[in-house]
Amino acid sequence: MRKTFTAFANAVAGAAGKAQTFIIALLIVVVWAFSGPVFKWSDTWQLVINTGTTIVTFLMVFLIQNSQNRDAAAFQAKLDELLRAVETARDDFIGIEHxxxxxxxxxxxxxxxxxxxxxxxxxxxxxxxxxxxxx
Known part of the structure; x- marks a missing residue:
């Protein structure tokens, strides 16, 4: 389950940062905006975009945080290895993030x-x- 979530989080976080994803999101907003007159600017019309963006934002927070946590841990491990490997570096600095x-x-x-x-x-x-x- 953990590896599946990690793979999914990586894929979504990677896709979220691409220009194509931004263009798709922009097109959705443009289509929604132009559909306003068709739906007579109704509350339901507004609720569609509000609900959609709220759900996407809520879920993306957790996916992106998961990716950032892994990236930070990997980066920290690499820095710790450099501190350990460089003879003149102070080993006391390994683990100061805690x-x-x-x-x-x-x-x-x-x-x-x-x-x-x-x-x-x-x-x-x-x-x-x-x-x-x-x-």
Whole structure:
């Protein structure tokens, strides 16, 4: 069941981001709008688009969130692997996504204190400054 839902969520999320899907949705709205005079701008005519868009939006929230959760977890696993593999990287940063916002902010401030000053007055790590100086 889980793999079926994952495949379905991937397919729907992928299709939702395509230009063709937008064009189809736009055409549905245009057809609905032009059908207004035929249905005398009735409450039922308005209810059709309101109900349809509400249902689609409600379901899409869960499908897209499922895809984003998987993407974020995969991305985090890749970053953790890079931290583990790079000899000079700090292994302490593996898993910091599980910390509270306050703890992450504290880490961010600590890292900023370890940085140098850029030409424009912003803070940057020395390696970033070297990279920027090349261009």
């Amino acid at each position: 910390l509270s916002v306050e703890e992450i902010e504290s880490l961010r401030r600590m890292l900023e204190e370890q940085t140098g000053e850029c030409k424009d007055g912003h803070k940057a790590h020395a390696s970033v400054e070297r990279l920027l100086s090349r261009y």
